[in-house]
Amino acid sequence: MSEFTSGFFVGGESSNGRVLIVDDEPDIRKVVRMTLQKAGYHVLEAENGAKAIETINTGENRLLLDVIVCDIRMPKVNGIEAIAYFRQNYPRVPLIVLTGFPDTDMATSLLRQGVVDYLVKPVEGETLKAAVARAMEQRELAHL
Amino acid sequence: MASQLPTKVAILGAGRGGTALLDLFHQIRTIEIVGITDQNPTAPGLQRARELNVPVYERAADLIGNHGVTLMLDVTGDPSMERMLHEQAPAGTDILSGSASRLLWELVQHESALQAELLHAEKLAGIGSFAAGIAHDMNNPLQLILGLAENLAEERDLDAVHLQARDIIEAVKRTTAICRDLTSYSRRASSLQDSMIAINTKLDEALKIARYAAGLQDIEIRKSYQPDAAVKGNPDELLHVLVNLITNAVQAMEHTGTLTLETATIDGAPQIRVSDTGAGIAPELLGRIFEPFFTTKPPGKGTGLGLYNIKNVIYRMHGTIGVESQVGRGSTFTITFPRETVPGDRSTRP
Numbered sequence: 001m002s003e004f005t006s007g008f009f010v011g012g013e014s015s016n017g018r019v020l021i022v023d024d025e026p027d028i029r030k031v032v033r034m035t036l037q038k039a040g041y042h043v044l045e046a047e048n049g050a051k052a053i054e055t056i057n058t059g060e061n062r063l064l065l066d067v068i069v070c071d072i073r074m075p076k077v078n079g080i081e082a083i084a085y086f087r088q089n090y091p092r093v094p095l096i097v098l099t100g101f102p103d104t105d106m107a108t109s110l111l112r113q114g115v116v117d118y119l120v121k122p123v124e125g126e127t128l129k130a131a132v133a134r135a136m137e138q139r140e141l142a143h144l
Numbered sequence: 145m146a147s148q149l150p151t152k153v154a155i156l157g158a159g160r161g162g163t164a165l166l167d168l169f170h171q172i173r174t175i176e177i178v179g180i181t182d183q184n185p186t187a188p189g190l191q192r193a194r195e196l197n198v199p200v201y202e203r204a205a206d207l208i209g210n211h212g213v214t215l216m217l218d219v220t221g222d223p224s225m226e227r228m229l230h231e232q233a234p235a236g237t238d239i240l241s242g243s244a245s246r247l248l249w250e251l252v253q254h255e256s257a258l259q260a261e262l263l264h265a266e267k268l269a270g271i272g273s274f275a276a277g278i279a280h281d282m283n284n285p286l287q288l289i290l291g292l293a294e295n296l297a298e299e300r301d302l303d304a305v306h307l308q309a310r311d312i313i314e315a316v317k318r319t320t321a322i323c324r325d326l327t328s329y330s331r332r333a334s335s336l337q338d339s340m341i342a343i344n345t346k347l348d349e350a351l352k353i354a355r356y357a358a359g360l361q362d363i364e365i366r367k368s369y370q371p372d373a374a375v376k377g378n379p380d381e382l383l384h385v386l387v388n389l390i391t392n393a394v395q396a397m398e399h400t401g402t403l404t405l406e407t408a409t410i411d412g413a414p415q416i417r418v419s420d421t422g423a424g425i426a427p428e429l430l431g432r433i434f435e436p437f438f439t440t441k442p443p444g445k446g447t448g449l450g451l452y453n454i455k456n457v458i459y460r461m462h463g464t465i466g467v468e469s470q471v472g473r474g475s476t477f478t479i480t481f482p483r484e485t486v487p488g489d490r491s492t493r494p
Binding site: 006024025027029030031033034035052073074075076078099100102103113122123124125 | 275282284286315361362
């Protein structure tokens with residue numbers, strides 16, 4: 001599975017849950033990781049929608065990924081396409097959108113598709129942690 | 145109206161008025177400029193006429209006696225010229241002089257002011273479409289700044305504090321660069337004298353700004369630049385033209401494709417080519433795309449003035465713009481500038 005590991009980074013051990021952050025900006029992944037790791041989450045990273053799909057389909061992530069935090073404007077597979085894929089194939093995993101572009105039409109449409117939160121950057125650490133904690137409560141555990 | 149015979153005009157006087165008429169008439173296909181003359185051999189309009197390949201007459205009498213002229217336009221303001229015209233112009237030639245020609249000159253000035261306004265208005269309307277790109281590019285560094293600052297409030301390791309403070313400073317610089325690019329782009333085109341423009345640099349600058357209007361994430365960009373390519377003109381206006389052409393090209397490709405930017409010199413004439421691998425333009429629409437208010441975009445999405453303004457700017461630079469397109473394969477816009485502006489003569493070197 002080594003060919004799949006380039007798109008994400010497995011964070012430190014923790015027990016609060018496993019979060020995948022999808023953003024093309026390494027800086028964003030860095031600060032989101034920083035915030036969520038401090039709150040005890042295990043953080044994975046993907047730099048675009050294609051890598052995110054690869055990541056969730058890799059090994060134990062299929063079963064153990066709890067929450068996805070996803071940007072919209074990204075190369076390769078963008079956020080809209082990736083979210084459609086996740087909703088279709090992993091409906092048990094709650095999705096949070098974290099985007100630089102406040103667009104009410106897009107937010108409405110994504111929330112209708114089952115996205116649990118639509119956050120606009122810059123978002124405070126407390127807000128992000130609260131959104132992830134809410135999403136964790138909504139997740140359904142995978143049936144083994 | 146292709147069947148209309150051209151009006152064959154002679155311009156007497158090559159000062160500011162004569163030059164403005166020359167520039168305007170040169171853009172109108174139904175007007176043919178037979179020649180221009182002025183007592184003063186260094187009058188600005190004579191130089192411009194040579195650039196435009198319009199015949200320059202040393203002696204006014206030679207132009208006045210020309211039987212091919214249908215309209216004599218006297219903008220000298222000199223009563224003796226008016227007398228000479230009425231005495232010597234061939235029978236049947238119309239003469240416009242005195243207050244009538246002054247009125248014409250005023251209308252021309254008015255038209256040129258309107259065109260400048262229109263260009264600016266269309267540019268500002270276009271900036272609305274930058275909102276998504278600007279928000280994306282500003283909010284990402286802001287997220288980094290906020291996240292790092294929150295972390296700094298609790299950070300105990302001094303080395304980490306220093307590193308994060310430096311990251312914050314870099315992120316602030318990135319944010320301010322966006323504002324700088326956009327404010328310099330949105331300002332009114334300077335009315336300064338034309339200058340030599342390095343077109344490769346302008347294309348790169350335009351690409352940077354077009355990113356805000358159109359998602360370039362999945363567009364492959366190919367550049368084929370001729371080193372030192374340069375043309376004479378207004379740099380702000382040329383930048384606007386290039387931003388529009390690149391934005392159009394990217395929008396024509398929807399999500400993915402190849403954008404090709406080329407500069408070259410063909411037979412001594414500098415050329416800029418902007419090509420896309422997008423939807424292409426239907427043959428029946430090709431002839432209309434440079435018309436004012438022509439747009440295929442839904443209401444509110446396009447002013448229909450982009451290509452019209454582009455054409456006007458290029459004509460003012462004495463160049464031409466053409467398009468080749470194939471539905472389903474893409475379009476290429478080619479701007480060709482006159483030979484005179486090729487760099488290489490000593491005057492264009494620093």
